[in-house]
Structures are given as C-alpha cells and as structure tokens.
Amino acid sequence: xxxxxxxxxxxxxxxxxxxxxxxxxxxxxxxxxxxxxxxxxxxxxxxxxxxxxxxxxxxxxxxxxxxxxxxxxxxxxxxxxxxxxxxxxxxxxxxxxxxxxxxxxxxxxxxxxxxxxxxxxxxxxxxxxxxxxxxxxxxxxxxxxxxxxxxxxxxxxxxxxxxxxxxxxxxxxxxxxxxxxxxxxxxxxxxxxxxxxxxxxxxxxxxxxxxxxxxxxxxxxxxxxxxxxxxxxxxxxxxxxxxxxxxxxxxxxxxxxxxxxxxxxxxxxxxxxxxxxxxxxxxxxxxxxxxxxxxxxxxxxxxxxxxxxxxxxxxxxxxxxxxxxxxxxxxxxxxxxxxxxxxxxxxxxxxxxxxxxxxxxxxxxxxxxxxxxxxxxxxxxxxxxxxxxxxxxxxxxxxxxxxxxxxxxxxxxxxxxxxxxxxxxxxxxxxxxxxxxxxxxxxxxxxxxxxxxx
Numbered sequence: 001x002x003x004x005x006x007x008x009x010x011x012x013x014x015x016x017x018x019x020x021x022x023x024x025x026x027x028x029x030x031x032x033x034x035x036x037x038x039x040x041x042x043x044x045x046x047x048x049x050x051x052x053x054x055x056x057x058x059x060x061x062x063x064x065x066x067x068x069x070x071x072x073x074x075x076x077x078x079x080x081x082x083x084x085x086x087x088x089x090x091x092x093x094x095x096x097x098x099x100x101x102x103x104x105x106x107x108x109x110x111x112x113x114x115x116x117x118x119x120x121x122x123x124x125x126x127x128x129x130x131x132x133x134x135x136x137x138x139x140x141x142x143x144x145x146x147x148x149x150x151x152x153x154x155x156x157x158x159x160x161x162x163x164x165x166x167x168x169x170x171x172x173x174x175x176x177x178x179x180x181x182x183x184x185x186x187x188x189x190x191x192x193x194x195x196x197x198x199x200x201x202x203x204x205x206x207x208x209x210x211x212x213x214x215x216x217x218x219x220x221x222x223x224x225x226x227x228x229x230x231x232x233x234x235x236x237x238x239x240x241x242x243x244x245x246x247x248x249x250x251x252x253x254x255x256x257x258x259x260x261x262x263x264x265x266x267x268x269x270x271x272x273x274x275x276x277x278x279x280x281x282x283x284x285x286x287x288x289x290x291x292x293x294x295x296x297x298x299x300x301x302x303x304x305x306x307x308x309x310x311x312x313x314x315x316x317x318x319x320x321x322x323x324x325x326x327x328x329x330x331x332x333x334x335x336x337x338x339x340x341x342x343x344x345x346x347x348x349x350x351x352x353x354x355x356x357x358x359x360x361x362x363x364x365x366x367x368x369x370x371x372x373x374x375x376x377x378x379x380x381x382x383x384x385x386x387x388x389x390x391x392x393x394x395x396x397x398x399x400x401x402x403x404x405x406x407x408x409x410x411x412x413x414x415x416x417x418x419x420x421x422x423x424x425x426x427x428x429x430x431x432x433x434x435x436x437x438x439x440x441x442x443x444x445x446x447x448x449x450x451x452x453x454x
Contacts (some may be wrong), residue, residue, distance in 0.1 A: 038096055042089035049082040060433040061336035061356055062344050065267040065381050067260035070253060071433045074345055077249040084242045091235035098232055101225035108221060112214040119207045126200045129193060253345060260346055263431060267381035271353055271447070274387075274402075279445035281374070281389075282398045323393065325368035325453045326419050328403055328439050329426075333358040335436060338449040353447040354402070354440035359426035361407060361435035367417040368401045368439075368454075376409045376424075382438065383430025386411060386423045401450075402440040405432040 059078060063071040336356035342349050359365070371390035378384050384406035390399040407427025411417060428435045441450040 038089070038093045042086065042093055045085040045089040049086050053082065057335050057358075057434075059344065060436075061352075062341060063433050064336070064352070064356070064438070065264065065350075065431045066343065066346075066433075067256055067263040068431055068433075070256035070260040070263075070345065071431075073249045073252045073256065075433060077246065077253065080242050080246050080249065084239065084246065087235055087238050087242060091232060091239060094228055094231035094235055098225065098228040101221055101228050105218070105221050105225060108214055108218045112211065112218060115207055115211045115214060119204065119211060122200055122204045122207060126197065126204065129197050129200065257346060261348070263381075264343070264346070264348065264350060267431060268350060270379060270381045271351075275442070275445055275447070278398075278400060278442055282445050285398075325390075325399075325401065325441070325450070326366065327357075327454055328366050328368050328401075328437060329357050329359055329363060330366070332454075334451070338447075338451065351447075354404070354438050355450045357437040357439060359435060359437040361425075361427055363426040363435075363437070364422050365403050365406060365424045365426055365437055367419055367421045367423050369399070369419045371400075371417055373411050373413055373415045373417060373423070374400070376411055376413050376415075379404075379430060381431045383432060384409060384424065384427065388417060388423070398442075398444045399453075400442040400445075402442065404438040404440065405429050405436065407435075 056075070056078065059075065060071075063074055334355055335358050336352060338355050339352060340349050341352040365386075367388060369388075369390045371388040373386060374389050375385060375387040377387075382402070382404040385402055385404045386406065386409060387400060387402045390401065392398055403423060405427055406424040407429065409424045410422045411424070417423060426435055426437050432438070439450055440447055441453055442448075
C-alpha cells in the first residue's frame with residue numbers, strides 16, 4: 001500500500017508553539033480589566049487618605065483646648081480610619097493577584113502536561129518512522145544494485161546518491177512495467193518517510209522549546225504566587241489590627257467625653273479669668289492715670305500754669321502711635337482663624353479666641369509691638385504663655401497680646417520688649433495637639449480677631 005504524499009497531515013499538534021505563546025499572552029492579559037478596577041479602587045483610597053492627612057491640621061485645630069487623651073485618641077482614630085480603606089484595597093489587589101497566579105499555575109500545569117505528552121508522541125513517531133526510512137533505503141539500494149548488475153546504467157546509482165530526481169528515474173525506466181511501478185512507489189515512500197522524519201524532528205525541537213519555556217514560567221509563577229500569598233496574609237493581619245485599634249480608640253473616646261467636656265469648660269473659665277484679670281489691670285491703670293492727671297492739674301493750678309491735658313498713656317509703651325501689630329512669626333501662615341469652632345466629637349461649639357499660626361517646634365516667636373511683659377507663666381489650657389501689655393492707642397484703647405503653647409521663654413515678667421524681639425519658642429504645651437502658635441489679641445481686656453490688627 002502506498003503512503004500518502006502529505007507528510008504534514010500525519011504530524012500531531014503542529015501548532016504547539018503558537019498555541020503555547022497564545023496561552024502565555026492570555027495569561028498576561030486575562031486579568032487586565034479586573035486589575036485596572038482594583039488599581040482605581042486603591043488609588044481612590046490613597047487619595048482619601050491623602051485628603052485626611054491634609055485636613056489633619058484642621059482637625060488638630062478643632063481639638064485644641066480639649067482633653068489631651070481625647071484629642072490623642074481622635075487623631076489616632078483619624079489615622080487608622082484613613083489607612084483602613086487603603087489596606088482593604090491592597091488586600092483586594094493581593095487576593096486578585098493570588099487568584100490570577102493560581103489560575104495561571106493550573107493553565108501552565110495543564111499546558112506543560114499536554115506538551116510533554118505531545119513530546120512523547122512525536123518521539124515515538126520518530127522512532128517508528130526511522131525503521132521505515134531504513135527499510136525504504138535498503139529496498140532502493142537493492143534495486144540499484146540489481147539494475148546496475150543488469151544494465152550497467154548509472155541512473156539508478158545516481159538516484160540513490162541524490163543526483164537525479166524521481167521523475168528522471170521514472171523517465172529512465174518503462175513505467176508500463178510492473179517493476180517500474182514498484183520502483184517508483186518505493187522511491188516515493190522513501191521521500192515521504194524522510195520528509196516526515198524531518199518534520200517530526202523540527203516539531204520535536206519546537207515542542208521541547210515550549211516545554212522548557214513552560215517550566216520556566218511555572219517556576220516564576222511559584223514565586224509570584226508565594227509573594228501574592230504573603231502580601232494577602234500581611235494585609236489581612238493589618239486590617240484585623242486596624243479594626244481592633246479602631247474599636248479600642250472609639251471606646252477610649254467614649255470614656256473620655258466627660259473629662260473632655262470638663263476640660264473645655266475649664267479652658268473657657270481660664271479665658272474668662274484672663275479677661276477679668278486684664279480688665280482689672282486696665283481699670284487700675286486708668287485710675288492711676290486719672291490720679292496722675294488730677295495731680296498735674298492741681299500742681300499747674302497752684303502755680304498758675306495752663307493745663308496740658310491728661311489722657312491715658314500708661315501701660316506697655318505703645319502709646320498713641322500704635323495703629324497695627326507685627327506678625328509674631330517670621331513666616332506667618334494661618335492654620336486656624338479666630339471665631340466659633342465646632343468640636344467634631346463632643347458636638348460642642350465654643351470660641352476659638354485667637355489665630356493659630358503654623359510654627360513647628362522651636363520656631364522663634366516675636367513681640368508684635370513695643371511693650372511690657374505682664375506674664376511669662378504656665379497655664380493649664382494655654383500652656384507656656386507670654387502676655388504683653390502694649391499700652392494705649394491715641395483714642396485710649398488698651399492693646400495686649402498673648403503668645404501661647406510655647407516650649408520655652410526668652411523673656412520674663414516685667415521685662416520691656418521691642419517690636420520684633422524674641423520672646424520665646426513655639427511648642428505644644430497645655431491642651432495643644434501639635435506644635436503651633438496660638439496668638440491672642442486683647443482690646444480693652446477682651447479678645448478680638450488678631451487679623452484685624454496685623
């Protein structure tokens with residue numbers, strides 16, 4: 001029986017390499033849409049966390065003059081709740097990567113098994129085909145020897161050695177004879193067997209390349225899967241820790257609410273006490289000024305001189321020339337303005353009696369105008385305070401300033417200071433949540449918005 005002239009039709013799995021490459025491409029792109037969605041989710045969570053961090057300064061300002069333990073718990077909770085969505089998004093990414101790696105591992109394992117099976121099949125076909133090639137060559141050699149002995153023609157020998165084609169061989173012999181047809185069929189079988197062997201060998205080489213590549217990818221997948229698994233484990237542990245911390249802080253906040261309300265009331269009493277004290281000082285200054293003015297009038301009257309007028313001029317030394325104040329820091333940046341402030345936890349509105357300036361720990365704090373230091377002291381709420389009496393304006397307005405939460409003093413009570421002189425360094429003493437300057441302005445003993453004078 002003759003062998004079909006299309007050797008390629010007998011080679012199984014001809015598209016092994018192309019199929020393997022296609023699988024690899026699918027492995028790389030099958031989860032692209034899901035990965036994009038998860039990346040978007042993580043990016044959104046990170047933006048929310050960044051926004052929380054940016055708003056932290058405002059939160060610190062809202063918590064100022066609050067019970068320190070409550071403020072610390074609220075700030076910690078804010079950090080935890082900012083991190084939690086990011087950790088959850090990172091967990092989703094890690095779990096998706098682990099699932100992708102597991103799917104890839106299954107596909108690679110199946111593809112490797114298929115390739116190895118195909119390799120074994122092609123190897124067996126090569127072994128089976130090698131016997132057919134050898135037998136066909138033996139038949140041709142035998143025919144060549146017989147023809148050569150019978151006719152002495154070199155055509156058969158030339159055909160065997162490859163010098164002549166099948167057509168030339170057939171032309172040289174009578175195809176009408178049975179012997180010629182047998183010879184032609186035997187030669188065709190040899191050519192088919194050799195072509196099939198070449199194709200199978202090329203195919204075997206390609207399959208082995210695919211097997212090698214699949215094994216390499218499988219090794220990489222093992223590493224990728226382990227890394228994804230570890231990332232998922234770490235994120236799960238972090239989320240569990242964050243949730244536990246969130247619950248602990250919420251409970252702590254609840255426990256500190258009463259103490260915080262008491263602290264805020266104490267701070268308000270402290271501010272009221274300061275205002276009462278300053279108004280008392282102003283009254284004494286005014287009474288003294290009136291006595292002095294009356295004495296001068298009496299002296300001038302007894303000597304027959306004309307009255308030169310009195311007026312309020314006692315106090316720190318701003319006198320009638322002061323119309324504005326200098327900024328208390330070299331690079332002023334307002335972080336919280338004067339006015340009513342709503343507490344985010346206690347649902348309580350109270351007056352923020354000054355302007356907060358950004359002043360990192362140890363920033364030099366300067367006198368806003370000439371004057372006399374009334375107090376360089378430590379209070380419960382305001383911490384280390386330098387309160388300066390700047391005297392009176394030409395209209396008789398008393399002007400005093402207070403710099404608070406200082407970490408240390410550079411002046412002492414009763415000391416005269418000049419505009420721009422160093423009076424201390426910023427800090428976070430008292431009921432403060434972070435280093436900054438809380439700057440207050442007292443006009444006639446009551447707080448007003450400092451920005452109206454700066």
